[in-house]
Amino acid sequence: MLDTRFVRENTEIVKEALKSRNSDINIDEFLVLDKKRRELLVEVEQLKSVRNKVSEEIGKLKKEGKDAEEKVLSMRKLSQKIKDIDAEVKTVEDKLHDFMLGIPNIPHSSVPTGVDENDNKVVRTWGEPPKFEFDPHAHWDIGTGLDVLDFARGAKIAESRFTLLKGLGAKLERALINFMLDLHTKEHGYTEVFPPILVSTDSMMGTGQLPKFGAELYKCADDDLYLIPTAEVPVTNIYREEILKEEDLPIKFTAYTPCFRREAGAAGKETRGIIRQHQFNKVEMVKFTKPEESYSELEKLTSDAEEILQKLGLHYRAIELCTGDLGFSAAKTYDLEVWMPSYEGYKEISSCSNFEDFQARRANIRFKTENKKVRLIHTLNGSGLAIGRTLAAILENYQQKNGSVTIPEVLRPYMGGIERIE
The missing domain is CATH 1.10.287.40 (Serine-tRNA synthetase, tRNA binding domain)
Incomplete structure (x- = not known):
């Protein structure tokens, strides 16, 4: 606000x-x-x-x-x-x-002016798209062929866009979660938390999901509780209505949670596979910082997300969103987009944002300076990463001619030494 x-x-x-x-x-x-x-x-x-x-x-x-x-x-x-x-x-x-x-945040002065995603700015790329000696398949065909993704039974259990992961597919999902959490906690200095995945209206208001995005949320019919669309909501609200100490900043949390979104407007190819699901897993990074440090912390946050893609050997690009494509609460955002052969293009896999004091004012999160002055804190968050999309990217980018999928080396210790899904 x-x-x-x-x-x-x-x-x-x-x-x-x-x-x-x-x-x-x-x-x-x-x-x-x-x-x-x-x-x-x-x-x-x-x-x-x-x-x-x-x-x-x-x-x-x-x-x-x-x-x-x-x-x-x-x-x-x-x-x-x-x-x-x-x-x-x-x-x-x-x-x-x-x-x-209902008023969105003011874009930072460095954000490029533009109307929509076509005006976003590519700030860097890493790696190269893989070259195949065969026609590459889409991850939904690869996963079905290897019997690690079951879309029909997922839909039977719930409805369309819910997926059942089986065998090495489920193991790979868990491996990705543990790999990302280990990297963030052991190398990037984040503290792991496991928050509630049902939150109150006040929590949704605090991060800006309500009132604007109410139609996209799953609400419990008999309670004033919502299933979270992202761990950003419960983790940011850890300090709602609190005053922090300046010497404790920045505070850095990472969390794995299931996430739930109605995704009412999705259609076409977007709804195939596991790119756009109603239920998906994500590892999130959240920071509470002093105002004068928030933009340098945004660069570090984005770098932390990028390192995961680099260690996985996945080609990606970093995009700076223009004013017309910014999220409601964000003052500045970088999107990381991973290369997906089936789309012959890139798909968003992480979004890293600085909200400045926009969320802090809504949630009343402040800190006390050394001279006892109380100020609003700056909040930041980023996906580190979306698990399902990362799994899909691995299936597509590491697929082999015989239909198998090579496991990235960095994940093999988390897969019990397994080198290939076949």
């Missing part, structure tokens, strides 16, 4: 930022509500001042033994008027708060 005072004092900057995001939010509505709120607050303070004077006059009259009934009646009317205005202030403040919840 943006700072109300910032929006009030920098209206044109906010309007331009929203325009660059292709947002249709009308900031003039905010200005009307904000002005109304401030006018009501002035009016109610004036009435309270008058009421205090009347109260003093009543006390003086009673002390002198004089009739104070008229003044008492006047004070009752003032009190009722104040009560009515307080109620109106509450209504306006609620509307203002709801409006502010």
Whole structure:
């Protein structure tokens, strides 16, 4: 959430930022509500001042033994008027708060201006696409042929876009999770956490999933709880309504969780295989940093995700998202896209973002400086990585002519020494 005072004092900057995001939010509505709120607050303070004077006059009259009934009646009317205005202030403040919840973050000045994904900027690439002496197959055909992915039974158990992993497919999924967690905790300095995968409305509000993306979430019918779309939600909310110590920053968490998304708009080839599932596993990285360090920490966060792809030997590119393609809460984002032979192109496998104080203001996460000043913290997160998409990339990029799949060397210790799925 943006700072109300910032929006009030920098209206044109906010309007331009929203325009660059292709947002249709009308900031003039905010200005009307904000002005109304401030006018009501002035009016109610004036009435309270008058009421205090009347109260003093009543006390003086009673002390002198004089009739104070008229003044008492006047004070009752003032009190009722104040009560009515307080109620109106509450209504306006609620509307203002709801409006502010719907405003996306302001893009950082370094973010390229653009309309959509076509205007994103490739900042670097690593490796080369594999060269095959045969026509490569899609991961869904490879996985089915090796009997490690079962789409029919996954759909029977649940519905379409739920997949059953079997045998070495399930083992490879687990190997990827453990490999990523080990790398982040042993080499990158993250602390592992395993959070709840059901979270409250307040938690969803804190990270910006609600109210905007409610239709994409799975909600428990009888409880005020949601299945998480990403570990970003519970991990960021670890410190909701808390004040941290400056000397403890940055705080770095990593978490493996199942994730759940309705993905209502997905269609076509996107729905085949395990690229876009309703349930999927992901290893997440979350950072809490001082504002002046958040952008250097974003570069480190992105590098931590990239190292996984490099160790797996998967060709990828890093993309800097333009203003029109930024996520709702992000001030700056890098996407990592892995090469997928079946698409003859790249698919997103990680998204690394700096939210600055946008989430911290919503979730009230602060830190106390050495001089005892309390400031909003900056939050960052990134996928490190999406497990299903990584598994799909391995099946496609390491496939062999005879239908088998070679296991990347770095994963073999996690696979009990197995070198090939066949």
